[in-house]
Amino acid sequence: MQPENPHQAKLLASLRLHGPQxxxxxxxxxxxxxxxxxxxxxxxxxxGFVERAxxxxxxxxxxxxxxxxxxxxxxxxxxxxxxxxxxxxTNGRLDLVAHxxxxxxxxxxxxxxxxxxxxxxxxxxxxxxxxxxxxxxVGVPGPVSFRDGYTVSPPxxxxxxxYPVREFFLKQLDCPVLVDNDVNLMAVGxxxxxxxxxxxxxxxxxxxxxxxxxxxxxxxxxxxxxxxxGDIGHIAVNDGGPVCSCGRTGCLEAxxxxxxxxxxxxxxxxxxxxxxxxxxxxxxxLTAADVGTxxxxxxxxxxxxxxxxxxxxxRVLAGLVNFFNPAMIVVGGGVAxxxxxxxxxxxxxxxxxxxxxxxxxxxxxxxxxxGENAGVVGAAALAGDxxxxxxxx
Amino acid sequence: MQPENPHQAKLLASLRLHGPQxxxxxxxxxxxxxxxxxxxxxxxxxxGFVERAxxxxxxxxxxxxxxxxxxxxxxxxxxxxxxxxxxxxTNGRLDLVAHxxxxxxxxxxxxxxxxxxxxxxxxxxxxxxxxxxxxxxVGVPGPVSFRDGYTVSPPxxxxxxxYPVREFFLKQLDCPVLVDNDVNLMAVGxxxxxxxxxxxxxxxxxxxxxxxxxxxxxxxxxxxxxxxxGDIGHIAVNDGGPVCSCGRTGCLEAxxxxxxxxxxxxxxxxxxxxxxxxxxxxxxxLTAADVGTxxxxxxxxxxxxxxxxxxxxxRVLAGLVNFFNPAMIVVGGGVAxxxxxxxxxxxxxxxxxxxxxxxxxxxxxxxxxxGENAGVVGAAALAGDxxxxxxxx
Numbered sequence: 001m002q003p004e005n006p007h008q009a010k011l012l013a014s015l016r017l018h019g020p021q022x023x024x025x026x027x028x029x030x031x032x033x034x035x036x037x038x039x040x041x042x043x044x045x046x047x048g049f050v051e052r053a054x055x056x057x058x059x060x061x062x063x064x065x066x067x068x069x070x071x072x073x074x075x076x077x078x079x080x081x082x083x084x085x086x087x088x089x090t091n092g093r094l095d096l097v098a099h100x101x102x103x104x105x106x107x108x109x110x111x112x113x114x115x116x117x118x119x120x121x122x123x124x125x126x127x128x129x130x131x132x133x134x135x136x137x138v139g140v141p142g143p144v145s146f147r148d149g150y151t152v153s154p155p156x157x158x159x160x161x162x163y164p165v166r167e168f169f170l171k172q173l174d175c176p177v178l179v180d181n182d183v184n185l186m187a188v189g190x191x192x193x194x195x196x197x198x199x200x201x202x203x204x205x206x207x208x209x210x211x212x213x214x215x216x217x218x219x220x221x222x223x224x225x226x227x228x229x230g231d232i233g234h235i236a237v238n239d240g241g242p243v244c245s246c247g248r249t250g251c252l253e254a255x256x257x258x259x260x261x262x263x264x265x266x267x268x269x270x271x272x273x274x275x276x277x278x279x280x281x282x283x284x285x286l287t288a289a290d291v292g293t294x295x296x297x298x299x300x301x302x303x304x305x306x307x308x309x310x311x312x313x314x315r316v317l318a319g320l321v322n323f324f325n326p327a328m329i330v331v332g333g334g335v336a337x338x339x340x341x342x343x344x345x346x347x348x349x350x351x352x353x354x355x356x357x358x359x360x361x362x363x364x365x366x367x368x369x370x371g372e373n374a375g376v377v378g379a380a381a382l383a384g385d386x387x388x389x390x391x392x393x
Numbered sequence: 394m395q396p397e398n399p400h401q402a403k404l405l406a407s408l409r410l411h412g413p414q415x416x417x418x419x420x421x422x423x424x425x426x427x428x429x430x431x432x433x434x435x436x437x438x439x440x441g442f443v444e445r446a447x448x449x450x451x452x453x454x455x456x457x458x459x460x461x462x463x464x465x466x467x468x469x470x471x472x473x474x475x476x477x478x479x480x481x482x483t484n485g486r487l488d489l490v491a492h493x494x495x496x497x498x499x500x501x502x503x504x505x506x507x508x509x510x511x512x513x514x515x516x517x518x519x520x521x522x523x524x525x526x527x528x529x530x531v532g533v534p535g536p537v538s539f540r541d542g543y544t545v546s547p548p549x550x551x552x553x554x555x556y557p558v559r560e561f562f563l564k565q566l567d568c569p570v571l572v573d574n575d576v577n578l579m580a581v582g583x584x585x586x587x588x589x590x591x592x593x594x595x596x597x598x599x600x601x602x603x604x605x606x607x608x609x610x611x612x613x614x615x616x617x618x619x620x621x622x623g624d625i626g627h628i629a630v631n632d633g634g635p636v637c638s639c640g641r642t643g644c645l646e647a648x649x650x651x652x653x654x655x656x657x658x659x660x661x662x663x664x665x666x667x668x669x670x671x672x673x674x675x676x677x678x679l680t681a682a683d684v685g686t687x688x689x690x691x692x693x694x695x696x697x698x699x700x701x702x703x704x705x706x707x708r709v710l711a712g713l714v715n716f717f718n719p720a721m722i723v724v725g726g727g728v729a730x731x732x733x734x735x736x737x738x739x740x741x742x743x744x745x746x747x748x749x750x751x752x753x754x755x756x757x758x759x760x761x762x763x764g765e766n767a768g769v770v771g772a773a774a775l776a777g778d779x780x781x782x783x784x785x786x
Contacts, residue, residue, distance in 0.1 A: 143751055153751050201618045213716065222610060224718025225594045228751045235712040236747055238631060246749065316712070319628040323606065323713055325617025354629055356639065358536055358546050358621045 001387055007040050009389035017198050020053045020068035041067055069093045076136040077379030078117050082106045082209050087120040088376030089129045094193050098129035109159040114168045133175045135383030139182035139375050143228045149179045178382050182375055184221045187214025189378030190330050194369040202326045206333035209258040237312045252316050256309030258335045261288040264305055274301040292338035310343045314350025321355040332368030394780055400433050402782035410591050413446045413461035434460055462486045467523055470772030471510050471531040475499045475549055475602050480513040481769030482522045487586050491522035502552040511565045526568045528776030532575035532768050536621040542572045571775050575768055577614045580607025582771030583723050587762040595719045599726035602651040630705045645709050649702030651728045654681040657698055667694040685731035703736045707743025714748045725761030
């Protein structure tokens with residue numbers, strides 16, 4: 001299933017970015033005549049890409065029908081994290097119609113993890129959520145060769161290097177399959193369904209166990225010359241500092257990430273200076289989420305960790321803002337959600353202090369609106385882009 | 394003068410990136426049938442875009458004619474620097490057929506500088522280098538609103554803020570005019586005519602009075618959300634350090650740039666520790682070029698300045714390489730040319746030490762091949778892209 005000509009692809013891309021529209025609005029958007037638009041839209045309706053929706057606001061005359069992407073299309077998003085596996089189903093408009101999630105360990109290897117992903121897709125199908133599958137998008141937590149559909153030297157994924165992820169799904173499912181880095185997909189999700197909706201150039205910063213960045217320019221993912229663009233976790237904040245998993249010192253994610261917060265908060269709790277943290281330790285080792293909990297209980301040590309971390313993240317982002325001049329920064333991932341606006345305030349402060357005024361004159365820094373759904377929605381969106389002929393190569 | 398349809402634009406773009414080709418090679422490049430190609434090429438020849446060149450290498454049968462961009466087209470590149478004004482003329486293949494340069498002071502304001510640029514174009518026309526003008530590209534040393542054709546808050550250009558540069562040329566010359574940041578244009582020049590020829594994703598780092606960066610992704614300039622992308626001179630290397638022209642401390646160009654080198658080498662010379670530098674001071678204050686001269690004479694103090702500077706530049710580039718994952722880094726600008734491979738060695742060393750192995754596994758760091766012509770060639774290339782229907786917006 002693919003659009004038949006460039007006009008159809010243009011119309012679908014416009015519906016994708018701007019939502020339901022009247023034929024008149026689309027004519028203005030894509031620069032085609034009304035009669036040509038009508039003809040191509042009818043064809044797209046016959047092919048099952050689009051459907052008629054409600055009525056547009058009248059502009060003082062006849063009311064014209066809105067066109068939207070079809071609610072019958074079904075795209076599957078598979079979001080593979082270091083410790084979690086999410087499978088979601090969307091329609092053509094990227095409404096999430098079903099979602100299952102469970103804990104996994106990425107280190108159990110691709111055979112185990114991917115087989116489980118296919119089982120979950122089968123489960124969703126058995127429950128009636130997948131009368132059809134128009135495409136599958138898969139996100140993995142490491143660098144990906146997008147063209148080849150496999151991971152390349154992923155640091156936290158033993159056994160996954162050059163494993164043919166796309167082939168695995170293709171053998172099990174009769175539909176197009178696309179594989180990308182998880183953070184790139186979260187960025188795509190935000191571009192279509194989050195606060196960055198229809199923003200052409202922005203950064204999506206994911207703070208989870210590590211730190212990564214999805215880069216969108218001209219409404220497309222920037223993947224770099226070998227798929228590792230956005231790997232900001234190992235940018236040096238300064239000389240010295242904690243030893244990173246990569247063997248160097250001073251990397252951003254050695255200073256600030258889920259793993260770093262967990263290391264630091266346990267050290268603080270064991271040090272005994274904070275009564276709040278010490279008492280939390282009674283239930284076992286603390287996690288990055290506990291830092292947020294303690295901070296909200298007013299613990300200054302936990303607050304200090306968040307402020308120091310936000311300042312270091314802001315410092316790295318300040319350089320990237322000068323370089324890339326984005327229109328927005330969206331911060332997401334499990335750890336960021338738990339730390340919320342305290343984290344953002346510190347990031348913003350450092351960003352405005354260190355970036356050039358022109359680059360920050362109109363730069364919102366916001367928390368992800370999609371939250372934990374960004375990955376599956378983005379993965380489904382990637383599959384949808386392929387089906388609708390929107391180029392994301 | 395514009396191509397008549399997308400097929401023609403594709404053929405022109407392919408000739409632009411890959412040079413003279415046979416119809417068979419182009420058929421493979423752009424995915425059109427031989428007969429369609431033949432038809433469109435004939436039309437492009439009639440329109441004056443292309444011409445027949447020599448014969449291609451025979452592949453064991455008939456010899457087929459090569460097609461190339463026309464040698465009769467004329468594009469003007471105007472490269473406005475802080476202290477220099479260059480005007481060059483190229484043909485359709487971007488061969489530089491004429492070039493004049495003179496000293497100016499950008500602070501004398503747009504009326505004076507632009508009038509002089511138009512006079513130089515008139516001089517080249519009087520000398521017979523411009524039987525026609527198919528487009529003018531203008532580079533200025535500050536952020537540009539590409540769409541509007543004017544500079545935006547340029548820090549070193551008093552009187553130029555929102556001055557209608559494009560309108561000025563349009564009033565004097567009857568052809569399309571495009572205005573861009575000078576470093577962006579140097580990057581375009583390298584993409585078409587330098588070592589980055591046909592490299593889709595690379596960085597061009599210019600070291601002149603200040604430091605800037607041109608970003609090419611997918612063979613196009615990345616300008617950012619308000620035209621300030623690539624402004625790497627104010628990325629902080631560390632806390633503290635010399636005060637920058639922007640009022641902050643620790644900025645890359647406060648540590649290392651033509652201005653910083655000139656400041657530091659004069660301080661060293663006056664300090665009296667280096668006999669070489671002290672004797673050079675007899676002829677007046679030293680410049681960044683003198684650092685290179687002293688270094689080549691074996692002065693360890695001058696060498697130290699270059700090594701320290703290269704290390705700091707490498708440190709900033711290491712972060713950008715992790716973020717952007719370019720396929721090449723080209724270093725140019727007057728100061729870089731004078732410091733040559735000593736500078737590059739230090740940059741490379743720091744880059745390989747601080748970037749992730751995946752991002753640097755296959756990353757050449759090279760000196761600009763175009764040297765001082767990069768700016769005019771790039772400016773003419775931008776005008777050429779417009780005339781040939783190659784999208785650089």
